[in-house]
Amino acid sequence: MKHFAQTILAALPLVLLPTAFAQHQTFAISPNDSQVTFFLGGSDHGTHGTFHVQSGTVDFDRTLPKIAGSIVVSAASGDTGNKSRDHKMTTEVLDVAHFADVTFAPQSYQGTILASGDSTIQVTGVFTLHGTPHTITVPMQIHIEGAKCTAKAQFSVPYVKWGLKDPSILFLKVAKEVDVNVTLVGQLNPAN
Secondary structure, rough: HHHHHHHHHHHHHHHHHHHHHHEEEEEOOOOHHOOOEEEEEEEOEEEEEEEEEEEEEEEEEOOOOOOEEEEEEEEEEEEOOOHHHHHHHHHHOOOOOOOEEEEEEEEEEEEOOOOOOEEEEEEEEOOOOOOOOEEEEEEEEEEEEEEEEEEEEEEEEEOOOOOOOOOOOEEEOOOOOEEEEEEEEEEEEEEE
């Protein structure tokens, strides 16, 4: 009986080990399936547009509130459907010649990430725009189905307060904050 108990206790870590590893995963983001859209209100009309996700990998552990990685968006990819406006946005406001990327580096989260189905969490991280880092917390909805993961977030960026140029002109005023919607799609893999 004593040997049986010792064998069980010795084997227990091996039984639990796959479960522990299954909690720690890497979310490999697919740029072609992901999307960043934005809306900038204005006195004349609002402006809708998109940016292209360049890359992204996020490591997380469902048993700990820690998350790490980086999501990179091309600042030069801003597209509102108006070439003149897009040129002004990318050269004068975003200054892509000096600041080619907009990035988000998650650092922690609150809430529970379920192994499958839908979860809602709050993610805190560093949002770098125009070369300047800003700590923000964004609500995020996550859907996991097998190895496929979709993460969605909506938040506002106070770009003028953060030091970017106000594109308003004499009779055309625009909002000082831009509303951003992010949809990240990719695959979940066991973390290395």
